[in-house]
Amino acid sequence: xxxxPLLALLLGFVMVYVWKLSxxxxxxxxxxxxxxAGLDSVVGGVRGVLDHRFEPVVFVTGFFMNAAxxxxxxxxxDRLGVNMYLPAVVALxxxxxxxLGHIRRQLLDRMMHRTLEHPPESPESFAAPxxx
Amino acid sequence: xAERELLGSQLRRWxxxxxxxxxxxxxxLTAASLVLGMLLALQFGSQKSAGELTGRGRxxxxxxxxxGERARxxxxxxxxxxxxxxxxxxxxxxxxxxxxxSLLNKENELYKLALGLTPVVGSGIVFRVNDSxxxxxxxxxxxxxxxxxxxxxxxxxxxxxxxAEAIAINDQRVVATTxxxxxxxxxxxxxxxxxxxxxxxxxxxxxxxxxxLTIKDGIVDRLRxxxxxxxxxxxxxxxxxxxxxxxxxxxxxxxxxxxx
Numbered sequence: 001x002x003x004x005p006l007l008a009l010l011l012g013f014v015m016v017y018v019w020k021l022s023x024x025x026x027x028x029x030x031x032x033x034x035x036x037a038g039l040d041s042v043v044g045g046v047r048g049v050l051d052h053r054f055e056p057v058v059f060v061t062g063f064f065m066n067a068a069x070x071x072x073x074x075x076x077x078d079r080l081g082v083n084m085y086l087p088a089v090v091a092l093x094x095x096x097x098x099x100l101g102h103i104r105r106q107l108l109d110r111m112m113h114r115t116l117e118h119p120p121e122s123p124e125s126f127a128a129p130x131x132x
Numbered sequence: 133x134a135e136r137e138l139l140g141s142q143l144r145r146w147x148x149x150x151x152x153x154x155x156x157x158x159x160x161l162t163a164a165s166l167v168l169g170m171l172l173a174l175q176f177g178s179q180k181s182a183g184e185l186t187g188r189g190r191x192x193x194x195x196x197x198x199x200g201e202r203a204r205x206x207x208x209x210x211x212x213x214x215x216x217x218x219x220x221x222x223x224x225x226x227x228x229x230x231x232x233x234s235l236l237n238k239e240n241e242l243y244k245l246a247l248g249l250t251p252v253v254g255s256g257i258v259f260r261v262n263d264s265x266x267x268x269x270x271x272x273x274x275x276x277x278x279x280x281x282x283x284x285x286x287x288x289x290x291x292x293x294x295x296a297e298a299i300a301i302n303d304q305r306v307v308a309t310t311x312x313x314x315x316x317x318x319x320x321x322x323x324x325x326x327x328x329x330x331x332x333x334x335x336x337x338x339x340x341x342x343x344x345l346t347i348k349d350g351i352v353d354r355l356r357x358x359x360x361x362x363x364x365x366x367x368x369x370x371x372x373x374x375x376x377x378x379x380x381x382x383x384x385x386x387x388x389x390x391x392x
Contacts, residue, residue, distance in 0.1 A: 004158050005165040012169025013176075022177030031175045038168040042161065049157045056160045063164045067171075 005042075029078075029085050030071040036092040037070035038063060043099040050106045205324075209376055248307035248375045252298045254335040256370045257342060259287060260363040261355055262329035279328055279360065281314045284321075287332055288312070290351050294344030296334035298372045302326040303333075305372060309379040322376065329361075338366040 023031050041063040048054035070088050077084025223237055244250045267277035288306055291299055299306040304321040306312075311322070318325040334341055342364065346352045355362045 005161040008162040008166040009169040009172075012166040012171075013173040014169075016170045016173035017176065020177065021174055023174055025178055028175060028178045031171060031178070035168065035171045035175055038164065038171060042164050042168055045157070045161055045164065049161070054157045056156060059157075059160045060164070063160075063167070 030074055033070040033074050033085065033088045033092070034067040036089060036096070037066040040092045040096050040099070041066050043096050043103070047099045047103050047106075050103060212376065212378075248298060248305045249378060251374045252335055252372050254297070254370060254372075255338055255366075255368045256296070256298075256333065256335040257338050257345075258365045258367055258370070259291075259332040259334070259345060260329050260365075261287070261332070262361045264359045264361070266359055277359070279319070279330060281312050281319055283355070283360075284312050284319065284330065284332070287345070287351055290344045291332070291334045291336070291341060294334075294336065294341040296336040296341060298335040300333045300372045302331055303373055305375040307375045307379065310375075324376070333367075333370050333372055335370055335372055342366065 041059065044062070045054060045059045048059065070092065074084045074088055223240070226237075241250070245252060261279055261283070263274075263279055264277035267274035270277055284301060288299055288301075301312070301321045304310075304324050304326060306321070311320070313320055315325070318327060319330070320326070344350070345364065352362055352364065
């Protein structure tokens with residue numbers, strides 16, 4: 001089950017790659033930020049899953065909206081003569097790394113606790129100290 | 133087994149988020165991943181084709197285009213030569229037919245010589261100037277150590293002042309309508325790119341021309357001070373080609389009267 005998104009990623013890649021679809025080089029900046037926004041959404045989604053805060057509707061709308069808006073922002077920047085590509089890349093990149101770090105810590109936390117013979121003392125044991 | 137169950141239940145107690153309901157997130161994440169994968173492949177494909185245009189592939193493509201354009205240029209030049217010989221033939225025929233025209237023909241020859249429309253031979257000088265070696269070593273950019281259009285113009289100017297009758301830069305005849313200008317990294321003369329070293333040939337009095345260039349604080353001194361390699365030579369026999377294209381006169385009309 002957890003591998004399904006990864007498989008889908010691979011499938012999508014192979015599908016488009018085999019069909020030899022590509023965008024004109026002039027638009028590659030837009031696709032690039034759309035990819036980063038999508039990646040940011042997916043990483044955020046994984047984090048949400050791990051934090052048990054995952055909302056499917058929020059995730060799906062966020063994924064498509066963010067990708068579209070990021071590309072639109074870069075497009076608007078191009079029209080206005082402001083290079084919005086770099087700030088978009090920086091902002092999204094920072095978020096991706098931040099979320100990845102969070103995911104890594106979560107997973108490490110779990111792995112370490114799973115391998116422990118004795119889990120750490122339960123909060124309850126602190127909350128309810130043995131009465132004399 | 134029971135121990136494991138116990139551990140599992142304990143784990144779930146410590147980490148409530150382990151109780152994930154896959155149904156909630158698998159479908160959206162899978163769909164998003166599919167789209168992301170497609171986007172990645174799209175970009176991958178276009179970046180690859182862009183790489184072909186920017187790396188070695190681009191150089192090859194440009195070389196190919198250049199070869200094509202060169203061939204076209206050769207063809208057009210041969211066409212010019214052919215058309216000129218045809219015209220000369222007509223002129224000769226006309227001259228042979230009517231004696232009165234021969235004088236006109238002679239005058240025509242003189243004008244063509246002055247305008248640079250015929251190749252010329254004669255004594256003169258060759259002035260060679262090259263980009264400075266500092267261009268390659270400079271860490272702050274090669275720009276100040278390259279010969280530019282504004283370095284070549286004064287040379288032509290001085291040669292004209294020294295009485296040059298025909299001038300060519302790398303065999304591009306400098307005529308009245310010639311433009312010398314930098315286009316990107318190369319200098320264009322008559323719209324034809326020329327590359328360093330620049331051989332500037334001038335037919336005229338070698339003594340005068342040398343003097344015009346080597347006068348104190350003149351062209352040669354200035355170029356040498358800027359560390360450009362400069363080389364001057366007198367020649368008893370120089371060949372200077374004709375302007376490759378006859379200038380088109382579209383706006384200027386001959387007139388005899390001064391406008392009031």
